[in-house]
Each structure stands twice: as C-alpha cells, then as structure tokens.
Amino acid sequence: MMKRDVCLKALARHVTDADIVLPVYSTAFDWLDIRPNPLNYTAHGAMGLASSHGLGLALGRPDKRVIVLDGDGSLLMNIGTLVTAAALAPKNFFHFVCENGTYEANGGHPIPGLGAVSFAGLARSAGYRSVYEFSDLKNFEQQAGAILSETGPVFITLKVEPSGPQQRDYNRIHGPAVRQAFKDAIRAG
Amino acid sequence: MSVQAGADRGQPAAGLSGASILREIKASGISFIVSVPDITTSEGLLRPLANGAGPTLVRICKEDEGIGICAGLAHCDKRAVLLIQQTGMLDSINAIRGVAVDYSLPIVMMVGLLEKEAGVRPRQSKRYGVRIVEPILDAMGIAYHEIEDESDVPKIKPAIDEAYAKSQPVVLLIGQRPAAP
Secondary structure, rough: EEEEHHHHHHHHHOOOOOOOEEHHHHHHHHHHHHHHOEEOOOOOOOOHHHHHHHHHHHHHHOOOEEEEEEEHHHHHHOOOOHHHHHOOOOOOEEEEEEEEOEEHHHHHHEEEOOOOOOHHHHHHOOOOEEEEEOOOHHHHHHHHHHHOOOOOOOEEEEEEEOOOOOOOHHHHHHHHHHHHHHHHHHHHH | OOOOOOOOOOOOOOEEEEEEEEEEHHOEEEEEEEEEEOOOOOHHHHHHOOOOOEEEEEEEEOOOHHHHHHHHHHHHOOOOEEEEEEHHHHHOHHHHHHHHHHOOOOOEEEEEEEOOOOOOOOOHHHHHHHOOOOHHHHHHEEEEEEEHHHHHHHHHHHHHHHHHHOOEEEEEEEEEOOEEO
C-alpha cells in the first residue's frame, strides 16, 4: 500500500505544463496543492464522469496528453468508460486510478467488491493498450516517467491507503473561477 | 423553454428524412456524433453515420458518458451531437444537470422519442415515458425543439448554433423515424 499524496508527487515530476490533468474528489484536493495549474480540469459535474470528459479532451486535442486521476468508486460508477476508451484508443489518454477501496469523500464506506475486483483486470479485458498495477512506491517512481511516454490508452491503478480528513472547499474544483481558468488556458494553447 | 413544432399535429404525420437531418448536422459544423443506439433514429441517422456519411461516430456504452465526452470536446471548440433515446436522456439527468446546466456548456442532444405516436405532440402521447419528457426539460430550464416532420428540420441548425453561441444545452426531439437516406 502506498500513500496517495506521495504517489501524486512522484507522478507530478513527470507532468508538464502542457498536460491536461483531471483529478477527482479527494485526489483533486491533493493534486491541486501538489500541481496548481490552469490545465487542471476538476469540474466534472457528476461522479464517475472524469474519464469521459478526458476522452472528449483527448479526441479534441490530440496534441496534448490527457491524464485522468480517477477513483475506484468513481470508476465503478461509469465502468463502461473502460470499454469506450479502449475502443476509441486515443494515443494521448492516460487513465490512473487511485484505488483506496472506499468512497472517501462520502464517509469512507467500502466500495462493492472490495478485495475481489481487479481494476487492472477489467482494464486489460476491456482492451487498454497497456495496463499497470502498483502497490510499491519505488516501482511506481521508477516507471512513472516511462509510462507517460507510452502510446495510449494506458491504464494504471495505484493501490493506496485511505487518507485522513481533508479541507474540502468544493469551490476549488467546481467554482466558476476554476472553470473559466481552464477555458482560458486550453484556448491559449 | 417550449418551442412549437411546425406541423399541424391534428393531421396525419408527413415524413421525416434522415438525409435532410444529416445535411443540417453537417451544415452546423458538427465534428462528432456521440451515440448509444436508438431505434427511432437507427436506420435514418445512425446507420448512415456508421457508414461514413458525415462526422466521426463515437460509440459509447451509456448516455451519461456522452455528456462528459461532449463537454470535453466543447472545451476544444469541437462541436458534437449526442444521439440517444429519451430513456437514456432520463437516465442521464444528473449528468445533464451538473455538466450542461450548472456549468452552462453547449451539450446538443438529439433524442429519439421511443414509442411516440407519429403526428402526436409529445405532451399528448399516451405513453408516460414520452409525455413526461418536455415537462422535465421545462423544469430543468433546457431549451428543446420538436422535430416531427420535414417542416421542422430547418430548426436544427439555428438551434445548434444558438447552443454554442450562448454556451447552453439544447434538446432536439425526434418524433418519428426518419427515412433512411
């Protein structure tokens, strides 16, 4: 098991200012502190849809890497997205899942299938080009940069511990100012 | 938000042409059609699109995925139409609420009305699943247009243009099966 914020810091070292990143819920609050950038796309409107927004961005901007930082509960809410993404096969689409086994932003209740479901297995059978599963931080740190250099779609699940309480100001992820900042940033280049 | 259909709904329905709807879609600068199959529009619209008659077809597993995909495309200045059935639209209400309405994004939905009687306005349908569609859109403050016959087809391009100009959702309700091109 790894700590999510440490994994995100390791990933952030390989993310450039040109990349679009879509983090969800608890991960989003960690990510915004680690990598503040107007190309963070955090307003997804409904739980589970981050990867779908990401697919639209990947199709619309094939010149940019699109990095989704999903949750396991979120992915379960839109599990068909794995099939859609694999079928569309955007080369610039990187789908991470922070797998902590809980609906962390909604009280920390366990996901259905905890301990039984394999998200890597689901992504593999859906047809992702490459699939990775990490539970060891050193392995992830060593491979993160190379993974982001691959041709997508790539799926990466990170086995992380549930984290502690967070300050969750949802205006930081849904508010008009952050949505406008993203619009301005993507239009600028 | 209600927009009147052009035809006299007391008369037998005239035909609706898939070719003319596709022409309007192309004229509107649509680059992507995002779709879950719908029996009303299957042969007249989806089949020809699958055969390469126009914008890129993106097949999805569930309609709310399409709301997200269309939002992502809109941020890239790519126009899209989400081609679905009203059952899928009803299933996606929360996504439409959050993405299209709360965030004021131009999500264009072309919605086949499963089991609507030809020539009958949706609100007058004997089918509960059809009758409730327009009142729900009214409650959500979403603009919609009835596309029942050829006289309604010219509404499509202005409706799409307006959705993108104002960055707001719009629903085009396809009331009968368009003839295959």
